[in-house]
Amino acid sequence: MLEKIMQLTELKRIVPALTQGADPMFPGHFVVTSSLAGEGKSLVASGVAVQMASNSSSRVLLVDFNWRSPVLHRHFGRDQDFDYQKLQGSSNPMNLVQKTDYKELDLLPAPRTEKNDRFPDGQELCVDILKKAREQYQNVIVDTGPLFPENRFMLDPLRLGQSAIGTLLVYLAGVTPRSIAKKSVAMFREHDIGLTGVLMNDYQNPLAGRV
DSSP: OHHHHTTOHHHHHHHHHHHTTOOTTSOEEEEEEESSTTSSHHHHHHHHHHHHHHTOSSOEEEEEOOTTSOOHHHHTTOOOOSBHHHHHHOSOGGGGOEEOSSTTEEEEOOOBOOTTOOOTTHHHHHHHHHHHHHTTOSEEEEEOOOSSSOOTTSOOHHHHHHTOSEEEEEEETTTSOHHHHHHHHHHHHHTTOOOOEEEEEOOOOTTTTOO
């Protein structure tokens, strides 16, 4: 699947746009989100990370903050080998990072969670993870949950986007309702978050509904 998504012309165009304003002296993170579940957001985030790692000598970290429906570990053939309690109690979450088959690309998968798990300190934990990630990686790609439906037990992609140096919004061609797409863009404006790019994904992912 990664090979197919990387052939998207839009993906090849958006990666340089995401990194154009990045300052190599001040590493930051890029947020990839979508309006709804099943629009291929996680697959696009994976493709962006692979493209960055393939076209740069700098190390890239892909982080799965889509804790309710994580799939990045499956895209790269890795396991969720720790739970939320271990992530929460770790003095350095970077010790939980896994290597991928791509030379400069590492992955921090989502923790294993139960259906009824709550993350009262999840947002603060994510901030700490990103702070430590920026100390070791030039580029950090963050896969978040979708914008809708809004759920107070999910990590807020807009809050993660406020501190990002680049944001990418993914739509699924012919599927995402126009009204939802417009509302998504409006939410970025309301929160004063610069939207670096919008990617119209036309790849029909067999894992749709999970990404």
